[in-house]
Amino acid sequence: MNLKDIHKIYFIGIGGIGMSALAKYFHLHRRIVSGYDKFPSSLTSEMIDEGIHIHFEENIALIPKDADLVVYTPAIPPDHQELLYYQHHNYKVIKRADLLEAVTENSITIAVAGTHGKTTTACMVAHILKYSGFDCTAFLGGIAVNYDSNFLQGKNDVVVVEADEFDRSFLKLNPNIAIITSSDADHLDIYSTTASVEKSFADFAGKIKKDGKLITKRNLSFLKYIDKTINISSYETDGTVSDFYSTNLHLIDGTYQFTVHTNVEILGNIHLPVAGRHNVENAIAAAAVAYTLGIDKEKICEALSTFKGVKRRFEFIVNDENAVYIDDYAHHPAEITAFLNSVREIFPNRRITCIFQPHLYSRTRDFADEFGKSLSICDDLMLLPIYAARELPIEGISSDMLLNKISTTRKAVCEKNQLIGELIKRDPDLVVTMGAGDIDQLIQPIKFFLTESTKKKKQINEYT
Template sequence: MIEINKIARIYFVGIGGIGMSALARYFNAKGVVVTGYDKTETILTKQLVSEGIKVHYEDNIELIDKDAQLIVYTPAVPKDHKELNYFKDNNYTVVKRSDVLGAITNSSFNICVAGTHGKTTTSTMVAHILQHSGYGCNAFLGGIAVNYNSNFWSSANNVCVVEADEYDRSFLKLSPDVAIVTAMDPDHLDIYGTAENVEQAFIDFSARVKEGGLLLSKYGLKRGDELKAGKHCTYHLNNDKADVHAANIRIDNGSYHFDVITKDWQLKDVLLNMGGMHNIENMIAAIAVAHELEIADEKIKAAVSSFKGVKRRFEYIVKNESVVYIDDYAHHPDELKALLTGAKNLFPEKKCTIIFQPHLFSRTRDFADGFAATLGMADEIILLPIYPARELPIEGVTSEMILDKINNSNKKVLSKNEIADWIKNNERALLITAGAGDIDTLVAPIKKILTKE
């Protein structure tokens, strides 16, 4: 077991990752000397440097902190990484991010949010309600909360809200007092091999809920009845067979009003200023957790109405009468379906154009049919080349593999360098950019063109 409180110096290999940077911020806030490496400089790594964390971008043993007591790495780091291998070869204590998160949460009350999609937004919603209401929490998130411009914040209250990541089975190192399971769809098949193995991992996760704890899962999950916990409740957007659901949903200027209904409790006229019906469902889960923690109804409603969302989760970049521009992290067919459905429901009169960057060769190969069917919901589709992340190319797997399957003639593949000219020369009443790679680097230049800044 890692003795977190005795660490004075810590080094992160892959410090710019969204989960890694939250941990780096946690240790930095405690006065630990934090340093690290990442492959490229990003907005997030610049923020870490501004907070007093030293970061470099060259895989160079001469630049590491050789006095570090603990080395943390992400599984995305390649096996031939010089720094990581130096630490391993010289008997440093080298652990995965998930091990550190498990150690931090070993002695706290933990709310752990898992799911193949929806977990970042839902965990941020939970953490925001707790923080805004004065309940307080330590938040370890997989996205940047717009209200706080951070993926981490701390509190004197020994409660942790943790995004529980299924990649590499990391979430099986957590011990939830309250757990949420938002989805158990096939993903990360490069790790799990089969959909059944993915589902089994979530079942195993549910079994880690502490005795007397609460498991909240989306109603209707395949194998959802196999999830294990002493107290198990379900939630759903509008299915009244679920223990918690929404009713009386109204749309008003891109926002939602709705009621939350349970058998013995109701919360009337909740206001959510975030697009996407799926985000009402995510908020229902967050509200249910807040109610379980006995946070007052009016405090819950005030927190929900003040929630500004998560960067790259149905994020309004531009929103005026002539154009709406939404950016989203969606990188799985089901996420894209929720994104497109939400956008088209909110803005039914506007022509919908989506620019999508597929993420990973293996995911593109495994879900090409699903991507094509979902992207076909848009009026116009532009695909960028596949973002490889940690993978090497797979023969025959390209963005054209998806393009050829899309049942819509208004489609094309463009490079990132061609996007600006396309934006300038084409109609774009409702524009969406989506993907988990580096498509976010296009957001600022697209916004500049649309707003003529």
Template sequence: MTGINNIERVYFIGIGGIGMSALARYFLSLGKRVSGYDKTRTALTEALEDAGINIHYEDNVALAPKDVDVVVYTPAIPADHTELTYYRENDYTVVKRSDVLQWITEASFNVCVGGTHGKTTITTMTAHILRDTGYGCNAFLGGIAANYQTNFWSSERNVCVVEADEYDRSFLKLVPDIAVVTAMDPDHLDIYGTPQAVEDAFVQFAGRVKAGGCLISKYGLSRHNDLKAAHHYTYSFDNPKADVYATNIDVINGSYHFDINGKDWKMKGVVLHMGGLHNIENSLAAITVAKYLNIDDEKIKRAIENFKGVKRRFEYILKNDAHIIIDDYAHHPEELKALISGVRSLFVDKKCTVIFQPHLYSRTNDLAKEFSQSLDMADEVILLPIYPARELPMPGVESELILDNMQLPQKQVLTKDVMLDWVKMHKPELLVMCGAGDIDTLLQPVKQILEK
């Protein structure tokens, strides 16, 4: 494990990020001294502080520790960040999060889950199955597992389940024994430039599977013939041409009941309490990993049945006879399509209102037409202004770019405050709130309005 045993003091710049906080917890679990900086205090940073990690919220070299062995930063940090510049100019060991994951995975058995969407749910499901069945794993998740209220846990077993992030080509540093590829749709074109380059990176990722290892990919991917491994299985929601697919799907009291047909195995009576038909498909990928590891069928089924989902992935914020609020991290057109389809499959007779906050000017500009088509599947849509994250505004790129492409008659762009007033006035019965920005900070205000 490159250097990790020699590291005693680690400093994280951007410690509040979902991937960074998992690594911070990892070093803490090893008994290392961990500290960090982030721009804003959040529930995640408060949880880290509660765990004993010292965090400050001002980009100030005077507050940054000088006695550290390694400085880890997230690519979301601007290049001119004062503390980052200080560490670089003073010859500290400064690495990206992906470098640390490379050190960790070079010395363990790894399940690495990649894809432009679905990866957080599949990673969390897989890690949950391995934990719940007693198989054991270290988990590095891109979301908070609702069963455990954390995005990291450790195990004595030297097995890691890692969410493989394609942003900044980070996942090309991982060393998988088992790799999962869920999708390779155009995304992060600010990094990759073209859809072809995105696909090329996923082919490279699949090619990093160790000799004799296993690749599990969604059936029908455009570059299927380029995805190669000693053992290669495909999965699909219901396509019998795939190696693994679901049959006899039924909805009972808001839960999915289904059977699975594998290449040379069958599993009957699987129950999934997580909403969204796409999550049946996600469960098939996780179950295929567990089957490859020879975990007992009954243990797998029990783990899937008690899986509570992932925070901000088809998460019920309010569910009573009068109102339903579903929160989801969906920030790509394909994710929105899957989300709205899933909502409609469960609530066929309710009017579906979607509040969507576009994430990044570049993504909105690149995929405005596709966003419009996905949002047209709802009955009514409210768009919030674009959440910029790491980007500066782009001339002519606003939420109206999506709005103007939509065919749906009931659509509008509202500021956050006006949107809350709209909810007070209209009290929607079925409300889906989605996006990767800060729309989650509006969930409790909206919930309070509808609970009244």
């Protein structure tokens, strides 16, 4: 596909985090961009302000009939009226992954994959490249706080992308450098088995260009399937046998300071401003990419020490002596375990009140026992109804079913409109929200509740 021949692009699902980055890219490159999404959001508002026309009604009367290219996301159902219109009238219709393939085809591509950690790691890589002056264009799966955007435009031919394993989309890419942060089972509605997930990650590694490099966490399960001719560097947080690793890891005021080593020299000391032990691991992976590109060691360490994080990834919404509220995108048992253990490490003496919205009926079914174990880490749990996304309900699969697998003694299922009432009953001092659905709509109400509750407590203390 020759992108030079594409002048008008229509995105079905333009408000998605990956779709919106591509829409911004083509709008910046003076293409006529428009799109549909189901609901308004901060991303759609931003694009509308930039001059991109977006509508929120599934209606073929509103779509452009002169589009050169139509792009859709796998989250769009196959019976979507607009998608069906374009397909039946023989427009060029492709998935988001196909467009990302075309955009990166002639670039030096750094692709970050993994069932967990890929968004933060990709943002870290992009930040190092920007901060150091190496530069890059980046299509990110989250809002990088340093830039308040999921899309960064560069002046060279280096592109950083998040490589999504869902629907095997990452197999469209041919990176020069690839990171694989994890290969745990997920999306079993697509892959069916853990072995199929692992083989797909091995297939992704096989897409790396000749003379390219794979940077992967040491001892991941997919490695047993990998082509042994691939040039591999490993990383880890603990231990000294990998090509990149950390030592002197210690917690300072809720964040980590550590030393990064290569297998031949010390890279330098880093005080990572974002919380979470798992983010130290992500930082080492990002540092490994930058080192491979020949970026100055001091610049790598300085960049990571100025990294402000990613929206909805261990994001502190409220953080004072009276109340703490942290929001995270965790929606898989391994992510929940890593997140809650990090929260516990930072706040060992506080009671963790957790609000979790399960994402997808199939994921809840496939990992019900694992969810039970990971969610039992918290002290007080409120489960919201399952967020269906693209799925229909599955008989017997519900938040009530999941609740029975959780050993936490104080636990309940509640609707979103009941949540603040439940929080009033509990009077929490540490709240976390987790999930990949629309739980982010509750962030501001919870923040308001906690800040107002703190004000009332102060007023009471002043009069007693």
